[in-house]
Amino acid sequence: MGDNNDKEWSGKTRGGSFGYGFFIFLIDRLGVRFAYIFLAFVVVYFIPFAPKATAASWWYARNILKKGAFQSFLFLFANYYRFGQTLIDKVAVSAGKKDRYQFVFDESYSRFLEILNQERGAIMVSAHVGNWEIGSPFFDKYGKKMYIAMLDAEYRKIKEMLEQHSESRNYNVLPLDETDGLSNILRAKAILDRHEYICFQGDRFLENTQTAEVGFLGKTARFPIGPFLLASRLQVPVIFYFSMRERGMKYKFHFRIAEPVPGGLGSKPEFRLLEQYVQALETIVQRYPHQWFNYYRFWGK
Secondary structure (H helix, E strand, O other): OOOOOOOOOOOOOOOHHHHHHHHHHHHHHHOHHHHHHHHHHHHHHHHHHOHHHHHHHHHHHHHHOOOOHHHHHHHHHHHHHHHHHHHHHHHHHHOOOHHHOEEEEOOOHHHHHHHHHOOOOEEEEEOOEOOHHHHHHHOHHHHHHEEEEEEHHHHHHHHHHHHHOOOOOOOEEEEEOOOOHHHHHHHHHHHHHOOOEEEEEOOOOOOOOOEEEEEEOOEEEEEEOHHHHHHHHHOOOEEEEEEEEEOOOEEEEEEEEOOOOOOOOOOOHHHHHHHHHHHHHHHHHHHOHHHEOOOOOOEOO
16 A cells, blocks of 8 residues: 555555455445445554555654654554545546545636646646545546656556546556656656646655755655756746545545746756745645655655
C-alpha cells in the first residue's frame, strides 16, 4: 500500500497490480461497500507486515501531528484504512460506478475552468494526499487535453490493469523517463505548446532530480523543483489541485490558482511558485491529516 523505502521514495508504490486486481475482483463480485468491510482486515495485516511504511506513518503521527502513543496507534489504522478506501473508490469510479459518489467543488472551480478555457497551456500540481486521480471523469472535455505525469515505475502494470476494467479514460498519461530529463522536458513543452495541460505530483522526486528544502508542517522537507521551473520558464498558469474524501461517499475538489511570479535579474520565480504550492499543501494536510499517503521518511531528521 505504501512505498517500500523508509528514507526516500523508490519510484514504486506498494500493493501494485495485485492489490488493484484484488479490489477489482471484490467490487465486481460483491460491491463497493463489501470491499470497504473487507478492507479492515487488510489494514490489520498491513500494520505489522509493512514495517517500513508503518514506521513512516508512525513517525508522521508522533512528530508531525504530535499524537501520543495510543492515539498514534489508532491513527495507523485510520490512515491505512483511508488509503485503502481511496484505492477502492478509484477502481469503482473507473469501472463506471461514479453515480454512487457525491462530488462537490470549492469556490475556485469557476476560475479554474476559466484558465483551462484560455488558449494556452497550463500546469496542475497535486500531491499524494486524498485521491487526486478520481476527478478525471469530471473534467469532461478538458480531460482529453490533460496529461498526468507519472514515472514509468508507477505507471505500467497498474495502468494496464485499470484500463482493462475501465469504461473509458478521460485523460492521457505522460510517462516520465527516470534517466532522461531532457526528453521529459521536451515532451512536456510540446504538450503545453499545444495549449494542453499537465498534472504533476509535487511531493515526489527521485535522487537524480533537482529539489529544494522548504519548511513544511514544522520541519524541513525536500520538494522537486521541476514542475515549477517548467511553469516559470514557459510562463503558463499554475493550479494547485487536491481531491479529498469527506464523510460518506463524498469527495471535495480544492483548487488554488498560483499568483504569477514574473522573472527578473537574479530572480528565481520557480522557488516562489514552490513556496505557494507548499503553503497550499500544508493547508490541505492540516485539514485532512489522515489522508497523507507518503509512506516513507518524507521529512529530514
